[in-house]
Amino acid sequence: MTEDVIIVENLTKIFNRNLVAVDHISFNVKRGEIFGLLGPNGAGKTTTINMLTTILKPTEGRAFILGYDVVKHASIVRRLIGIVPQEYTADEDLTGYENIILCGDLYGIPRDISKKRAIELLELMELMRFKDKKVETYSGGMRRRLELACGLINRPKVLFLDEPTLGLDVQTRSAIWNYIKRLKEEYDMTILMTTHYMEEADSLCDRIAIIDYGKIVITGTPQELKNSIGSDIMEVIIKEGDDVTNILKDIDYVKEVRRRNDGSYIVRLGNGEVAAPLIIDHLRQKGYHVIKLSISKPTLDEVFLTYTGRAMRDSEEARETIMSQRITLRRARR
Amino acid sequence: MTLKPYDGVKLKAMLQGFWGLTGRELKKWMKEPIILFMAIVQPIMWMVLFGKSMNIAGIFSPAILDEINIPDIRIPGSLLNPQIDGVITIPNYVIVENLRSTLSAISLKAMESVFGVSDYFSYLAIGMISMITIFTSTFSGMSIVWDRRLGFLYKVLSTPVPRSAIILSKVFNAAVRSIFQSTIILGLAIFLGIRFSSTFSLLNLLAVYLAIFLFSTGLSSLFLAFALRSTRHETQMAIVNLFTMPLMFTSNAFFPTKIMPNWLQGIASINPVSYITDALRQLTIYQTNYLTLLMDFVYLTAFAATLSTVGIILSWKYLTK
Numbered sequence: 001m002t003e004d005v006i007i008v009e010n011l012t013k014i015f016n017r018n019l020v021a022v023d024h025i026s027f028n029v030k031r032g033e034i035f036g037l038l039g040p041n042g043a044g045k046t047t048t049i050n051m052l053t054t055i056l057k058p059t060e061g062r063a064f065i066l067g068y069d070v071v072k073h074a075s076i077v078r079r080l081i082g083i084v085p086q087e088y089t090a091d092e093d094l095t096g097y098e099n100i101i102l103c104g105d106l107y108g109i110p111r112d113i114s115k116k117r118a119i120e121l122l123e124l125m126e127l128m129r130f131k132d133k134k135v136e137t138y139s140g141g142m143r144r145r146l147e148l149a150c151g152l153i154n155r156p157k158v159l160f161l162d163e164p165t166l167g168l169d170v171q172t173r174s175a176i177w178n179y180i181k182r183l184k185e186e187y188d189m190t191i192l193m194t195t196h197y198m199e200e201a202d203s204l205c206d207r208i209a210i211i212d213y214g215k216i217v218i219t220g221t222p223q224e225l226k227n228s229i230g231s232d233i234m235e236v237i238i239k240e241g242d243d244v245t246n247i248l249k250d251i252d253y254v255k256e257v258r259r260r261n262d263g264s265y266i267v268r269l270g271n272g273e274v275a276a277p278l279i280i281d282h283l284r285q286k287g288y289h290v291i292k293l294s295i296s297k298p299t300l301d302e303v304f305l306t307y308t309g310r311a312m313r314d315s316e317e318a319r320e321t322i323m324s325q326r327i328t329l330r331r332a333r334r
Numbered sequence: 335m336t337l338k339p340y341d342g343v344k345l346k347a348m349l350q351g352f353w354g355l356t357g358r359e360l361k362k363w364m365k366e367p368i369i370l371f372m373a374i375v376q377p378i379m380w381m382v383l384f385g386k387s388m389n390i391a392g393i394f395s396p397a398i399l400d401e402i403n404i405p406d407i408r409i410p411g412s413l414l415n416p417q418i419d420g421v422i423t424i425p426n427y428v429i430v431e432n433l434r435s436t437l438s439a440i441s442l443k444a445m446e447s448v449f450g451v452s453d454y455f456s457y458l459a460i461g462m463i464s465m466i467t468i469f470t471s472t473f474s475g476m477s478i479v480w481d482r483r484l485g486f487l488y489k490v491l492s493t494p495v496p497r498s499a500i501i502l503s504k505v506f507n508a509a510v511r512s513i514f515q516s517t518i519i520l521g522l523a524i525f526l527g528i529r530f531s532s533t534f535s536l537l538n539l540l541a542v543y544l545a546i547f548l549f550s551t552g553l554s555s556l557f558l559a560f561a562l563r564s565t566r567h568e569t570q571m572a573i574v575n576l577f578t579m580p581l582m583f584t585s586n587a588f589f590p591t592k593i594m595p596n597w598l599q600g601i602a603s604i605n606p607v608s609y610i611t612d613a614l615r616q617l618t619i620y621q622t623n624y625l626t627l628l629m630d631f632v633y634l635t636a637f638a639a640t641l642s643t644v645g646i647i648l649s650w651k652y653l654t655k
Contacts, residue, residue, distance in 0.1 A: 053492050055654065078494040085492070087485030093362045105354025106493035108347025150489070327484065 004028040005158055005190040006035070006052065010061035013047050021047040023214035024061065029192055029207075034184065036205030037194040038300065044214040045194035046086060049162050052192070053083050065158055079107065082156030082189075084147045086163040087328050092136040096127055096146050099135060100153055107154040114153060121149040124186065125179060141172035145179060152187065159183075161193035165200060167328055173197075177204055198300040208300070210307055217307045225303045231255055232272030233296045236265045236279065239289040251275065251282050351495035355503035359477070363511060373469060374515050377462040378522060385458035386526070390449070394441030396434040404430055448590055451529065456619045459523035461587035464611045466519055467512040467546050468581055471553035472574045474508040475561035479570050497653045498646040501558055505642060508554035509547045516546055531621050538617040545617070545634060549610040552637040555645035562652040587611050609633045 006029035013022040022044040029035040037045045050056040052063055054074040063070045065077045090099045097118060104114025122128050125145040130138065138146065144164065151159060164180065165173040177200070184191055195201050201208050202222045209219040218225060238244060248257045248267060253275040256268040269275050272295040280290050363370070404426045411418040442452055449457045481487040490500055520528075520542075561570050582588065584598060585607035591599050602608050613630035616622050 055488070055492055075494050078492065083489070083492045085485065085488050087488060089485040089489035091358060091362070091486055092484070093365055094358065098358075098361070102354050102358055103489070103493070105350050105357075106490060106495040108344075108350050108494065110350075 003031045005031045005033075005066055006192060007064040008048075008052070008061075009063065011048065011051060011058050011063050012060035013044075013051060013056060014059045020214055022051070022058075025209075025211070025214070025216045026061075027209050027216060027219055029190060031190055032184075032188065033206045034180075034191045034193065034204055036201040036208045037192070037211050038196070038198070038201045038205075038208050038304070039194075039211035040196055043196075043211045045196075045211055046162055047214075048211070049083075049160050049192070049194060053081060053160055054078055079154065080157050082151035082154060082159045084144075084151040084159070084161045084164060086166055088143045088147060090135045090143065090146050090150065093134060095132050095134055096138070096142075096149075097122065097131040099146060100149055103150040103153045109154060117153055117155075118149075121152055124182070125149045139172075140168050141175060144168065144172075144176055148176075148179060148183065152183065155187065157189060159189045159191045161191060163194055163196070165195075165197065173200070174203075180204060198304070202300050210304060212308045218303075222300060225300065226298045229268075229298045229303060229306050231268045231270050231298065233298060233302060234267040234269060234272050234276070234279075235292075235294045235296075236267060236290060237263070237292040238265075238283060239291055240287075242288070244283065244286070244288055247282065247286055247288075248279065251278055253278070347494075348496050348499055351493075352499040352503050352506075355490070355495070355499060356506055359503060359507040360510065363507070370511075370515065373473075374466055374518055376469070377466045377519055380465065381455075381459050381462045381519065381523065382526065385455040385462075388454050388458070390454045391441055391445050391452060394437055394444060396437045396441075399430050399433055399437070404433075448593060450590070450615065451531075451619050453529060455526070456523075456528045457615070458588065459519070459526075459528050460614045460618055461611055462523075463516045463519055463542075463546070463614055464549075464585070464587050464607055465582060466515045467550050467610070468553065468578055468607065470512045470515060471508045471550045472557045472578055474504050474554040475557035475564075475570050475574070476567055477504060478558055478561045479564050479567045482565060483567070491654065497649040500653065501555070501645050501649045502642075504558055505551050505554045505645070509550040512546050512550040513543050516542075529619060531619055533620075533622045534618055538622075542614055542617050545610050545613040545631065548631075548634040548638040549606060552606065552634070552641040555638075555641040559641075559645045559648045562648055581605065581607050585611060606634065606637045609637075 006027075008025060008027050010024045010026055011022055012020070012024050014020050025044075025048065027035075037048060039045055047056065051058045052065065052070055054070050054077050057071060066080055068076050068080070070077050090096070091102070094102070100118040100121060101111070101114055104111070104118065109117075119128075122131050125148060127142060127145055127149065130142060135143065135146065148164075151161075161180070165176050168176065180191070180193075181204070183189065193204070205222065207219065207221050208225060210217045210225070218228070220228065236248070243259060245257050245259050245265070248254055248265060253269045253271055254267055255270065258266045260266060267279075276293060276295060280293065283290055406426045407424040407429065409422045409424075411420050411422065414422070445452045445454075451457055478487065481490070487500075491497075557574070560573055564570055584601040585591075585605045586602060587607055591602040591608065594602060609630045613627060613634065616627045616630065
């Protein structure tokens with residue numbers, strides 16, 4: 001089945017009449033996919049999610065979840081989806097169990113059903129031991145798992161994950177990835193997630209859309225995106241300080257050479273393994289001695305760099321956003 | 335895709351959302367008894383310290399006669415008609431005795447005509463029930479600001495729960511808190527010697543709770559509406575501080591409006607605090623005037639209905655991310 005569960009057409013959001021947060025983006029998400037929106041902070045990922053989850057009204061364009069328009073049928077859409085926001089939204093004064101039951105109440109799920117589901121979800125997220133502890137005592141990873149459990153109480157067909165591992169350490173992060181994979185299989189969901197961690201997009205997502213300044217730059221599977229650059233990356237360090245950019249450029253396979261400030265060279269080239277001996281020979285003939293040479297396969301970082309012309313950067317954000325991220329980070333690190 | 339299972343139980347689902355949110359607020363409240371204590375400290379201090387020290391009836395106390403040297407009254411017989419010989423002497427103890435009973439009567443009459451009761455403590459104690467209700471209701475707006483900042487509001491907004499349920503749960507919670515705290519204050523007032531009128535009964539107590547409920551519903555709806563878009567609790571604090579003091583002093587909570595200048599009386603006559611305070615006094619310490627009481631309740635009902643409707647309508651439009 002390759003039905004499109006999420007359809008986005010020219011979705012646009014303009015704040016205060018001049019700040020274009022999301023700029024005519026279009027994409028489709030197929031049933032059962034994990035689709036990732038990858039981009040730096042402030043690229044418009046969260047705004048996109050907010051529009052798809054009916055929290056914000058789009059300025060222009062349309063979006064459909066399971067065939068329902070997110071503006072016209074907002075209340076139907078709300079029942080069909082689950083959301084795990086970037087922030088921690090659980091009430092710290094309540095216990096984990098109470099929080100999940102409250103979520104069930106908000107969806108109007110009868111208590112006898114939501115109680116059963118809460119236990120099931122707590123078990124799945126391995127939080128049973130802490131179910132009657134106040135959330136303020138939870139660690140960042142536990143909170144994130146609780147958020148996942150809350151987002152699933154209504155058995156959503158489509159799950160939205162906004163920066164699911166923001167502020168977590170590396171181990172906790174990969175644990176959360178495993179939980180997400182398990183959830184997807186258990187509940188047969190379609191997942192749309194945002195992230196600004198390249199590894200996360202690479203290891204979790206079936207398909208990725210790179211988003212920057214509110215626009216989708218390219219869409220594809222992680223492998224497709226990496227292949228699309230069509231080259232390896234080589235780092236070369238030579239002994240002498242002269243600029244050898246032009247020498248490198250004349251060698252076969254070499255596509256592009258950049259000289260870094262520290263005197264090393266970043267060479268983009270096809271078939272790096274074959275080109276490496278050529279480069280060493282060539283430089284030796286001209287009297288330069290290669291100290292170090294390394295070849296790397298392209299990562300999504302390079303993909304991002306290639307398509308946006310920049311490395312991932314942090315941009316200026318509204319006070320509220322920074323505020324809430326700071327709160328999230330502080331709680332995550334406890 | 336069928337949605338049938340939901341459609342039939344929409345109202346039930348809405349009520350469940352409302353009770354879920356209300357339950358959350360009450361749980362949070364009960365887990366922090368210190369907050370409850372802090373909230374009632376101020377009205378209690380007013381009631382105990384101000385109410386007991388401001389002994390207005392004492393101004394007319396007959397005890398002052400002991401400090402004044404009252405002479406005998408001597409009337410020469412020649413001034414009388416018909417004239418008699420000698421002098422008529424009215425001894426001072428007769429005069430003092432007369433003045434004593436007259437002063438007592440004046441004191442009672444003055445207190446009753448100005449305050450409606452013979453002691454200021456009873457008058458102020460009931461005013462403090464209004465005060466705690468004002469505090470609790472105006473602060474309800476703060477919780478929406480915190481929910482927004484801590485992300486909780488975001489989650490609630492992303493669920494199908496109606497926006498009105500979010501507002502109404504907070505309004506209801508403020509009313510329940512007000513009633514609970516008022517009960518504590520009333521209990522303490524009884525302990526300290528509040529004097530109920532002969533018309534007071536248990537049924538009146540239910541009406542007291544109804545009045546508190548109506549007033550708290552209106553006032554908390556208003557302050558929640560102020561807070562719908564707010565992201566800064568400082569702003570909300572400033573609004574609360576700006577309003578509470580004038581609300582108290584332009585009403586009959588501390589002093590009767592009839593001894594106020596005209597312009598102040600005008601303000602007091604539209605201030606809802608005057609109506610709840612009067613209703614509470616009619617029900618407890620006054621001989622109930624049913625017409626006045628009815629008017630108080632009509633005003634309070636209109637106040638609650640109007641502002642909660644406004645609050646709900648504004649929440650549809652402005653309660654967003």
